[in-house]
Amino acid sequence: MPNRTIAPLLAFPKAIPELPILPETILENLSCYTLEGGSEDVLKIDVVFKAGTLYDSYPLLANTTLGNIKEGTANFTGREIAETVDFFGSQIQTDISYDRAEITLVTQGKHLVSLLDVFTDVLLLPVFPEKEFAQYVKRSKSQLSVNLEKVEFNCRLLLSELMFSGHPYREQVSVSAYDALTTDMLRAFHSNHFSLNDAYVLISGRGTATAKDALAAALSAKWKAQASSLRDTSAANWQYSPSEKRSRKADALQSAIRMGAPALSRNHPDYPLLYLANMALGGYFGSRLMQNIREDKGYTYGIGSSINVLEDAAYLLISTQVGAEVTEATLHEIRFELQRMQTAAIDAAELQRIKRYILGNLVESFDGPFATADRLKLMINHRLDGGYFSRFAQRIPHITAEEITAVSAEFFNEKRFSLAVVGEW
Amino acid sequence: MIHFHKYTLPNGLRILVHVDESTPIVAINTLYDVGARDETPDKTGFAHLFEHLMFGGSIHIPQFDTPLQEAGGNNNAFTSNDITNYYVTLPVENVETALWLESDRMLNLAFSPESLEVQRKVVIEEFKQRYLNQPYGDVWLELRPMAYKTHPYRWATIGQSIAHIEDATLEDVKAFFAAHYNPANAILSIAGNVDPERIFQQVEHWYADIPAKVKPRRNLPAEQPNKGYELKTLLRNVPQNALYMAWSMPERMHPDYPACDLLSDLLGQGKASRLYEALVKNQALFTSISCYVTGSIDLGLLVISGMLDPQTDFETARAAVMEILANVRQTAASPKELQKVKNQFESNYVFSQLGVLNKAMNAAFFELLGDAELANTLTAHYAAVEAEDIHRLAGQIFQDENLSELRIQSTHV
Numbered sequence: 001m002p003n004r005t006i007a008p009l010l011a012f013p014k015a016i017p018e019l020p021i022l023p024e025t026i027l028e029n030l031s032c033y034t035l036e037g038g039s040e041d042v043l044k045i046d047v048v049f050k051a052g053t054l055y056d057s058y059p060l061l062a063n064t065t066l067g068n069i070k071e072g073t074a075n076f077t078g079r080e081i082a083e084t085v086d087f088f089g090s091q092i093q094t095d096i097s098y099d100r101a102e103i104t105l106v107t108q109g110k111h112l113v114s115l116l117d118v119f120t121d122v123l124l125l126p127v128f129p130e131k132e133f134a135q136y137v138k139r140s141k142s143q144l145s146v147n148l149e150k151v152e153f154n155c156r157l158l159l160s161e162l163m164f165s166g167h168p169y170r171e172q173v174s175v176s177a178y179d180a181l182t183t184d185m186l187r188a189f190h191s192n193h194f195s196l197n198d199a200y201v202l203i204s205g206r207g208t209a210t211a212k213d214a215l216a217a218a219l220s221a222k223w224k225a226q227a228s229s230l231r232d233t234s235a236a237n238w239q240y241s242p243s244e245k246r247s248r249k250a251d252a253l254q255s256a257i258r259m260g261a262p263a264l265s266r267n268h269p270d271y272p273l274l275y276l277a278n279m280a281l282g283g284y285f286g287s288r289l290m291q292n293i294r295e296d297k298g299y300t301y302g303i304g305s306s307i308n309v310l311e312d313a314a315y316l317l318i319s320t321q322v323g324a325e326v327t328e329a330t331l332h333e334i335r336f337e338l339q340r341m342q343t344a345a346i347d348a349a350e351l352q353r354i355k356r357y358i359l360g361n362l363v364e365s366f367d368g369p370f371a372t373a374d375r376l377k378l379m380i381n382h383r384l385d386g387g388y389f390s391r392f393a394q395r396i397p398h399i400t401a402e403e404i405t406a407v408s409a410e411f412f413n414e415k416r417f418s419l420a421v422v423g424e425w
Numbered sequence: 426m427i428h429f430h431k432y433t434l435p436n437g438l439r440i441l442v443h444v445d446e447s448t449p450i451v452a453i454n455t456l457y458d459v460g461a462r463d464e465t466p467d468k469t470g471f472a473h474l475f476e477h478l479m480f481g482g483s484i485h486i487p488q489f490d491t492p493l494q495e496a497g498g499n500n501n502a503f504t505s506n507d508i509t510n511y512y513v514t515l516p517v518e519n520v521e522t523a524l525w526l527e528s529d530r531m532l533n534l535a536f537s538p539e540s541l542e543v544q545r546k547v548v549i550e551e552f553k554q555r556y557l558n559q560p561y562g563d564v565w566l567e568l569r570p571m572a573y574k575t576h577p578y579r580w581a582t583i584g585q586s587i588a589h590i591e592d593a594t595l596e597d598v599k600a601f602f603a604a605h606y607n608p609a610n611a612i613l614s615i616a617g618n619v620d621p622e623r624i625f626q627q628v629e630h631w632y633a634d635i636p637a638k639v640k641p642r643r644n645l646p647a648e649q650p651n652k653g654y655e656l657k658t659l660l661r662n663v664p665q666n667a668l669y670m671a672w673s674m675p676e677r678m679h680p681d682y683p684a685c686d687l688l689s690d691l692l693g694q695g696k697a698s699r700l701y702e703a704l705v706k707n708q709a710l711f712t713s714i715s716c717y718v719t720g721s722i723d724l725g726l727l728v729i730s731g732m733l734d735p736q737t738d739f740e741t742a743r744a745a746v747m748e749i750l751a752n753v754r755q756t757a758a759s760p761k762e763l764q765k766v767k768n769q770f771e772s773n774y775v776f777s778q779l780g781v782l783n784k785a786m787n788a789a790f791f792e793l794l795g796d797a798e799l800a801n802t803l804t805a806h807y808a809a810v811e812a813e814d815i816h817r818l819a820g821q822i823f824q825d826e827n828l829s830e831l832r833i834q835s836t837h838v
Contacts, residue, residue: 002525002528002630002634004485004525004528004532005485007486007492007525008521008525010495010496010519010522011516011518011519013449013497013516013518013519014449038447038779039445039447040778040779041775042775042776078706079697079702079706082695082696082702083697085697086694086695086697086698086765086769087761087764087768088772089765089769089771089772089773090772107772108775111768111772135705135706138712139712142664142712142713142732142734142735143712145664145665146560146561146663146664149662149663150559150560151558252558253553253557253558254550254558284494285490286490286491286494294543294547295543295547296543297543297546298542298544298545298546298547298550299546300550301547301550301551301555321554321558322550323549323550323553352495353491353494353495354494356494356495356497357494357495357497357498359497360497360498360516360519361499363449363450363497363516364450364499364514364516366449367448367450367780367781368447368448368779368780
């Protein structure tokens with residue numbers, strides 16, 4: 001009979017390996033990174049552009065340009081592109097963040113050569129046909145109208161307004177904004193921001209060396225050097241000052257709550273401290289917000305906090321949806337937990353648990369070529385060196401309770417937070 | 426090939442082990458053969474509520490999550506109409522922590538009244554967040570009782586109504602555990618860089634003394650196809666009209682299942698699929714449309730759902746869908762189209778097997794369906810489908826007496 005009252009002994013997970021960031025150059029000056037590995041014959045080619053929403057000269061321009069990139073190219077109609085990609089069971093995915101836009105080919109390795117012609121056309125030669133653009137706008141308006149019915153979506157926009165008014169990171173969407181866009185604007189945005197001059201390529205999975213050569217050959221047959229210029233995104237006139245705004249949505253069963261405040265970037269020496277403090281506050285299921293507001297009070301299905309690190313700003317975000325009738329009670333508890341982080345030292349058991357949890361998760365975030373590729377992208381985008389994560393992992397075990405209280409006192413001060421509420425209260 | 430070592434303990438627990446030396450992470454997946462279909466009509470939502478309670482402390486361990494977090498691990502669970510599935514990933518050095526935790530909650534729960542009270546509230550908030558406070562969130566609450574008349578698939582996993590969650594008692598909870606949570610009703614699947622003999626010994630150490638119980642016998646009312654056409658229109662405060670059409674189709678292990686799955690892909694997977702190309706791209710009657718199968722273990726559904734263009738009325742939209750379906754009934758798929766959906770299946774399948782967690786989770790489900798070896802033979806079943814099979818099944822499935830049709834009428838349109 002096993003003794004079930006005694007937990008098995010624990011080992012600290014293995015060290016995090018250094019990731020050498022050594023790209024090769026393809027075409028004239030395009031950096032190409034490869035990460036070989038995995039047990040299946042699958043490949044992912046990410047092409048990462050400086051074309052995030054940050055560069056919008058009109059609301060939704062970056063999104064709409066990316067959204068139309070597969071709708072027709074110099075050599076293929078949108079239908080031919082869809083047919084080819086579908087036929088090989090592959091996908092050309094697009095993804096956009098505040099800073100970057102990505103065009104990704106995901107495929108079984110055996111089909112790669114059949115897809116490169118279409119993929120490189122999408123990368124280099126989209127034509128943005130009018131008819132497809134009009135349909136895209138109609139579909140997008142429809143989708144946006146649905147999102148605008150959701151309290152959490154409106155709350156996200158509201159907090160963005162409070163925190164980033166006057167900053168290129170401000171998220172501005174409206175159904176009518178689509179009417180101001182034209183295909184000429186898309187083409188102009190494409191030539192400046194989807195230029196390989198400011199892009200890089202990351203190939204992960206199995207057979208990456210061969211894939212790199214095949215991609216380089218396919219690109220060089222179509223690519224010609226062209227000047228491009230990125231939109232100036234300086235935010236000289238922007239200054240953060242905290243504010244609060246609530247927006248009522250009639251008959252909402254739940255309210256969405258978001259709180260945000262400036263935070264540290266990954267390059268800052270104290271980032272690991274804030275990372276750990278945030279983990280304690282709301283970063284995992286055992287966090288204080290989750291334990292108090294979900295597991296003790298039952299106010300919500302979920303609550304969390306995160307450090308959102310953008311390339312030119314970083315902010316703390318607390319977010320949840322709660323029963324409309326407990327909106328105020330939830331705000332009270334969030335404030336209580338923010339306060340507690342600043343005033344009472346974190347106890348040794350909680351600190352130890354979080355440290356182990358962070359390290360275990362770090363190991364998992366490097367599991368397999370695709371997960372590692374995501375880490376590598378983060379390092380490239382944020383200009384972190386190859387030893388970044390292993391140093392981060394080495395720092396974690398040495399962090400003290402006093403350091404956590406100190407960093408909390410600075411960053412969890414309620415006066416620094418903006419507050420957005422959408423729903424009923 | 427994904428190789429599994431299989432063991433069965435004397436108490437009936439089935440164990441699958443897959444060795445993957447390339448990863449520092451191990452996945453431990455525990456599937457219980459109980460889902461919303463095992464609930465009684467007056468206590469729906471129970472399998473899912475119970476899943477929440479499985480984290481509220483077991484007989485010897487006050488909290489499930491805390492020791493796992495200390496081991497650097499993550500966990501979660503989901504409930505479907507067919508199964509309840511719990512999974513843990515953690516650094517392989519600490520695999521024993523997961524076995525200790527999972528085995529203790531298979532042995533017995535703490536059954537704390539406080540945990541029930543809190544999780545009841547959490548599940549009610551989940552009900553609101555995912556089903557009631559979302560545009561179109563209640564569609565499946567409405568569509569299920571139309572498509573199923575006798576089988577318990579007629580209610581959703583979250584439950585038929587909030588009242589059933591509110592009324593759950595601690596006695597109900599204990600009875601549910603006693604009936605369904607035992608070794609013979611579970612499949613434990615482990616994937617990672619482990620030695621199969623060593624891990625089996627560890628499993629034996631932690632699980633062998635859990636008392637054997639009789640695996641509950643499932644005796645569900647069979648749902649008859651061809652229940653008759655049913656149409657329902659609901660007025661909702663949503664931005665657009667939406668159409669949902671659900672046809673009965675064969676169960677998961679029926680020989681025709683792969684052909685039905687491919688039929689749905691041919692109609693609705695990807696931008697070059699028939700429905701999308703005709704109704705979104707060419708005729709612009711819908712702003713989005715999709716077609717999929719529910720994949721349930723008992724009688725399934727093939728669903729077409731779409732958002733109508735503001736200029737399109739329901740009759741026009743429906744007629745346009747029906748025309749595409751008439752076409753697929755009349756003419757067999759071309760060799761190229763058939764190859765396309767097979768390639769899509771193969772590719773999706775390969776991607777669904779990436780990583781130890783997916784491998785462990787899929788293996789447990791395949792074992793429940795009959796044999797974990799399905800992981801290696803499934804693609805061949807799909808490759809064997811012929812155009813004539815798809816054609817035949819389209820004729821069989823797309824009959825009006827098989828159809829449940831739900832229209833969500835927007836108050837704005």
